[in-house]
Amino acid sequence: MAHDRLGPWQPTTVEERLDRMESYAAIQQLVSRYARALDARDMDTVVDMFNPHVQVGATGTGREALKEWMSGLMSQMRTSVHLVANHVIDFENADHATGVVYCRDELERPDTGEWAVGTLQYWDDYDRVDGQWYISRRRIHRWYLVDWLERPEPGAGVNDFGATIRERLLPDAYPSWQAFWDTRGG
Numbered sequence: 510m511a512h513d514r515l516g517p518w519q520p521t522t523v524e525e526r527l528d529r530m531e532s533y534a535a536i537q538q539l540v541s542r543y544a545r546a547l548d549a550r551d552m553d554t555v556v557d558m559f560n561p562h563v564q565v566g567a568t569g570t571g572r573e574a575l576k577e578w579m580s581g582l583m584s585q586m587r588t589s590v591h592l593v594a595n596h597v598i599d600f601e602n603a604d605h606a607t608g609v610v611y612c613r614d615e616l617e618r619p620d621t622g623e624w625a626v627g628t629l630q631y632w633d634d635y636d637r638v639d640g641q642w643y644i645s646r647r648r649i650h651r652w653y654l655v656d657w658l659e660r661p662e663p664g665a666g667v668n669d670f671g672a673t674i675r676e677r678l679l680p681d682a683y684p685s686w687q688a689f690w691d692t693r694g695g
Contacts, residue, residue: 516599516606529600535642536598536635540610543644544591550583552576560636560645585670588617604637616654627654627666630679651676 520526539558546554556572556579565574583589595611610631618625634646654666664678680686 516601518600518602520603525603528603532600532603532606532637532642533598536606536608537596539635539642539644540593540596540608540631540633544593544612547579547583548589548591552580552583555579558644559647560638560643563643563645582670585618585620586616587619588615590615598635606635608633608635614654615657621656623656625654625666626657627661628652629654629676649676650679650682652679 518529520529543555543558546552546558553576556576559572559575561572562570563572563575564570565578569575569578592613593610594613596608597610598606598608600606608631610633612629612631614627614629616625616627617623629649629651632648632650633644635642636645637643651667653661653664654669655661659665667676667678
């Protein structure tokens with residue numbers, strides 16, 4: 510099935526095309542506002558970016574569970590800086606989309622005495638509920654997280670936060686990564 514560069518959903522009317530443009534902008538703002546609220550430790554705003562029925566871990570659901578989990582995670586670092594870019598959004602239909610967001614993060618870690626720098630991607634699902642776009646699922650994939658004085662090794666710092674957060678290693682998380690190297694003999 511052929512689809513354009515904004516995903517498989519093909520708007521058929523001018524109104525649907527305009528809605529997709531507005532939705533694209535709303536989802537981009539959602540991700541940027543999430544990063545700003547996270548760095549400001551405005552946890553109420555952070556959790557308001559998520560679907561009201563968001564799944565949190567294996568057993569938790571809802572924004573209160575997410576707030577508790579996110580507050581625990583973010584209290585492990587004093588200062589954070591999340592710079593988001595390269596946001597790719599694919600629309601499944603008028604009310605559902607997926608996205609990949611690149612992020613460079615910097616984390617002041619009092620427990621280790623480090624100022625850590627890293628690069629990651631958020632692999633997101635978005636849903637529109639009652640006319641408002643929300644993040645419904647967010648998976649973190651990381652290249653590295655190291656003290657700013659260190660040169661990163663592949664996978665350095667991935668899953669540094671243990672059971673608190675589970676990250677998948679990039680670029681290995683891409684299904685195309687191994688297939689490419691299989692054809693190149695590497």
